[in-house]
Amino acid sequence: MAIRPTEWEGVFTDGPWLLTRNLVPGTAVYGESLPRDGSIEYRRWDANRSKLAAYLKCGGRVWGFHETASVLYLGAGSGTTASHVSDICRNGTITAVEISTRAFRDLLRLAETRTNLVPVLGDATKPEPYGGRTGVVDILYQDVAQRDQAGIFLKNFEWVRPEGIGYLLVKARSEDMAASPTRIFEAAKGEVLDAGLKVLDLRVLAPYQLDHAALVVQKP
Numbered sequence: 744m745a746i747r748p749t750e751w752e753g754v755f756t757d758g759p760w761l762l763t764r765n766l767v768p769g770t771a772v773y774g775e776s777l778p779r780d781g782s783i784e785y786r787r788w789d790a791n792r793s794k795l796a797a798y799l800k801c802g803g804r805v806w807g808f809h810e811t812a813s814v815l816y817l818g819a820g821s822g823t824t825a826s827h828v829s830d831i832c833r834n835g836t837i838t839a840v841e842i843s844t845r846a847f848r849d850l851l852r853l854a855e856t857r858t859n860l861v862p863v864l865g866d867a868t869k870p871e872p873y874g875g876r877t878g879v880v881d882i883l884y885q886d887v888a889q890r891d892q893a894g895i896f897l898k899n900f901e902w903v904r905p906e907g908i909g910y911l912l913v914k915a916r917s918e919d920m921a922a923s924p925t926r927i928f929e930a931a932k933g934e935v936l937d938a939g940l941k942v943l944d945l946r947v948l949a950p951y952q953l954d955h956a957a958l959v960v961q962k963p
Contacts, residue, residue: 765786795910837861842867880903894934913956
């Protein structure tokens with residue numbers, strides 16, 4: 744089946760697979776295949792390994808992401824999703840914050856060839872050290888596994904420009920092992936609404952990511 748563009752800028756499909764155009768041709772990040780269409784190389788984007796891909800497969804859309812977007816990415820891990828964001832925002836800047844020194848080493852290696860990726864060893868609960876260097880961004884993308892995810896998100900949202908977009912990936916089991924995931928998702932939605940943000944979407948990520956939801960908001 745031919746590779747074709749989707750309604751989401753910078754995202755393509757090949758049958759059931761999502762793809763992004765490889766910013767570093769010939770190089771895979773996490774063992775993904777690299778299909779080609781003529782002279783252009785793509786990377787398969789696995790929804791079972793990336794919550795942003797899961798969000799798209801579940802009917803979401805790429806709010807705010809575009810070729811020159813600036814992104815503050817919290818909880819970047821080893822860079823699986825961040826690398827696809829790097830493909831999409833190929834002429835932008837992705838500031839990738841990670842607290843784990845082990846995962847951060849992987850981010851550093853990734854940034855050696857992906858020059859739009861800026862790794863930062865930092866704590867998302869304490870944004871001042873990196874926020875001052877980042878400046879205003881178009882998008883905040885948060886995927887952290889701890890309590891008070893909405894509170895951390897709101898603390899970092901001050902770095903988003905007016906009318907900018909935020910993605911809060913809510914991990915129910917990191918908030919409360921016993922509570923209903925639906926209740927946790929709605930509580931996070933209530934917190935961002937109380938903070939004056941506009942909710943664009945709240946979408947559960949099953950079956951790709953269990954007990955997870957994506958909450959997408961916009962700054963006034």
